[in-house]
Amino acid sequence: MDKLPANTGWHWVKQGFALFRQQPGGLSTLFLGYMFIMLLIGSVPLLGQLLPVILVPVFSIAFMQACNDIEQGKRISPKRLLIGFHKPVFAVLFTLGLLYLAMAALALGVSALADGGVFFKLLTGQIEPAAAKNSNLAGAVLLAMLVYIPGAMAFCFAAPLIYWQKMSLGKAIFFSFFAVLRALKAFIVFIMGWFGISVLLSQIVIIVFGRSDAAMMVMLPMSVMLTVMLHCSFYASYRQIFGAPQADAVPAPVPADKP
Numbered sequence: 001m002d003k004l005p006a007n008t009g010w011h012w013v014k015q016g017f018a019l020f021r022q023q024p025g026g027l028s029t030l031f032l033g034y035m036f037i038m039l040l041i042g043s044v045p046l047l048g049q050l051l052p053v054i055l056v057p058v059f060s061i062a063f064m065q066a067c068n069d070i071e072q073g074k075r076i077s078p079k080r081l082l083i084g085f086h087k088p089v090f091a092v093l094f095t096l097g098l099l100y101l102a103m104a105a106l107a108l109g110v111s112a113l114a115d116g117g118v119f120f121k122l123l124t125g126q127i128e129p130a131a132a133k134n135s136n137l138a139g140a141v142l143l144a145m146l147v148y149i150p151g152a153m154a155f156c157f158a159a160p161l162i163y164w165q166k167m168s169l170g171k172a173i174f175f176s177f178f179a180v181l182r183a184l185k186a187f188i189v190f191i192m193g194w195f196g197i198s199v200l201l202s203q204i205v206i207i208v209f210g211r212s213d214a215a216m217m218v219m220l221p222m223s224v225m226l227t228v229m230l231h232c233s234f235y236a237s238y239r240q241i242f243g244a245p246q247a248d249a250v251p252a253p254v255p256a257d258k259p
Helices: 008-022 024-042 056-071 078-085 089-115 118-123 137-155 158-164 167-183 185-210 213-242
Strands: none
Touching: 008 024, 008 185, 008 213, 024 056, 024 078, 024 118, 056 078, 056 089, 056 158, 056 213, 078 089, 089 118, 089 137, 089 158, 089 167, 118 137, 118 158, 118 213, 137 158, 137 167, 158 167, 158 213, 185 213
16 A cells, blocks of 8 residues: 555545535434443443443444445445444454453553553543642653554554454454554544544534533534544545445454464
8 A cells, every 4th residue: 555645634534524414314323323322331330331442343333334335325224233243253343342442451551650540540530630730641641642552553444354354353453553554644634634623613612602501502413423424534544545345245254363
């Protein structure tokens, strides 16, 4: 794959908006269904805090396939939410989720070297922000990012590579990392573009409605649409880097990693 110019990241953002405009209702319904399932899972004692993170790769396939459906001129079905649970790919995607959870835990654990765990307690709501002002939060965040960013690059495309290209877990992680690395400038623009859009729209809502209940009522559906459009943009990046998947790709047995 040739290195992509930085402005490609902005093209992915625009393509995400274009995909969303074709079936906004179907995509939003799919996302709301996902959120409802996450609320149900979150109510499970003990595992309810971990499963939503572990199942992210499983459910991410639903939104990727929904975007592919749009390109194929098909209507999005709510049943797409369950495609990541099909055998034999579910076991591999679930394992990928476990590895992602372990990577995130490692990043938070490393951050404790700088601030004694204050950053972790702040994220989990164990302490108030005011109690963390004298800690080395900047150093903790930096250490966490040094672990998390390479991990995020490795997991970025791993799920669709496992599902559509039938790659083994290790191979998918390997190809994902180097695909993002080769397109790093484009991804930086991609992230900055979405961050800028989110901040701009939030500020417009605050200017118009102030910090009121009305502003919250506007921001909630807006955040849903932006999240769905972000998924659409991510699909656009996958399609450009790895090519468009076949329509209604059926998972085949995923090869095991060779020792």
